[in-house]
Amino acid sequence: MKAVAYEQAGSLDRADALSDVTLKKPDAIGRDLLVKVEAVSVNPVDYKIRSAVSAEPGQWKVLGWDAVGTVVEAGDAVKNFRVGDQVWYAGSLTRPGANSEFHLVDERIVGHKPTSLSKMEAAALPLTSITAWEMLFDRLDVRKPVPGTVNAILIIGGAGGVGSIAIQLVRALTDLTVIATASRAETREWVKQLGAHHIIDHSKPLAAQVEALGIGKPAFVFSTTETLRHLAEIVELIAPQGRFGLIDDPDVLNIVPFKRKSVSVHWELMFTRSLFETADMDAQGRLLDEVARLVDEGRIKSTLTDVLSPINAENLKKAHAILESGRARGKIVVEGWEDA
Secondary structure, three states: OEEEEEOOOOOOOOOOOOEEEEOOOOOOOOOEEEEEEEEEEOOHHHHHHHHHOOOOOOOOEEOOOOEEEEEEEEOOOOOOOOOOOEEEEOOOOOOOOOOEOEEEEEHHHEEEOOOOOOHHHHHOOHHHHHHHHHHHHHHOOOOOOOOOOEEEEEEEOOOOHHHHHHHHHHHHHOOOEEEEEOOOHHHHHHHHHHOOOEEEOOOOOHHHHHHHOOOOOEEEEEEOOOHHHHHHHHHHHOOOOOEEEEOOOOOOOOOHHHHHHOOEEEEOOOOHHHHHOOOOOOHHHHHHHHHHHHHHOOOOOOOEEEEEOOOOHHHHHHHHHHHHOOOOOOEEEEEOOOOO
């Protein structure tokens, strides 16, 4: 089967940073589904792993943690899917990624693709939807108010992949006031279209901008990017007894300044359930089915902004370069296999 992979970790400017290769097609056993991959999305985890983690000696490392495709084989213990089902999922860090014609994935972290979306539109959503949902409803528990505070959430990095779906989930499922950050005209317009009530500029100090809104200190802050740069501002602007969550990877995170306000700090990694095969691992499959329902009801839209075709090393390199620039808006999807 065709795949895009690499052997040695490193920068994107190397000729072998990503390569078109041919690998053996796997077989589905147990609770695994074998999916014929038809569209994939690219996330920061792709370039972070590509730049830092090499393949095992003599092996190829395949990236890709967002996929849409069709089930072509089901293991003998599969309960919820059958051959021919159209599915979407984000996969697991412990297994080869989805940048291959055929991909094995545990059914517990798979959902049924929204019927109202194209494969490209759907491929933009799984990883970011899981990340945003788990942070909002499992970690920050935003449906439980913080006593005496304004019922509002600040989403830092509102125009990125996770921010784009987080805004929509908050608007669809809560009555929270959404403050989103965006620094360019096109990203400000994007987050406005997604439903943000207020927009502030993350290239400038945040606390004064939040105060100028005149609504009070928000109960919740969700930081998707550059947390370390904004940390002192977050400490100042968040409400006492508020809840703060982040998903990026600062080298050091000093949370001592939050103590005076009794702010709880939450870290989200959407791969945790699959990494440790937690008892509630199947919650991700149910979550994706719920997001699909919201999409098909017209309450959430795809965050797709750009499509490259076909799925090959050249186009995946282009997608990695856009993400590494830090100026991406929404999600980039790569679709279809040449001569497939």
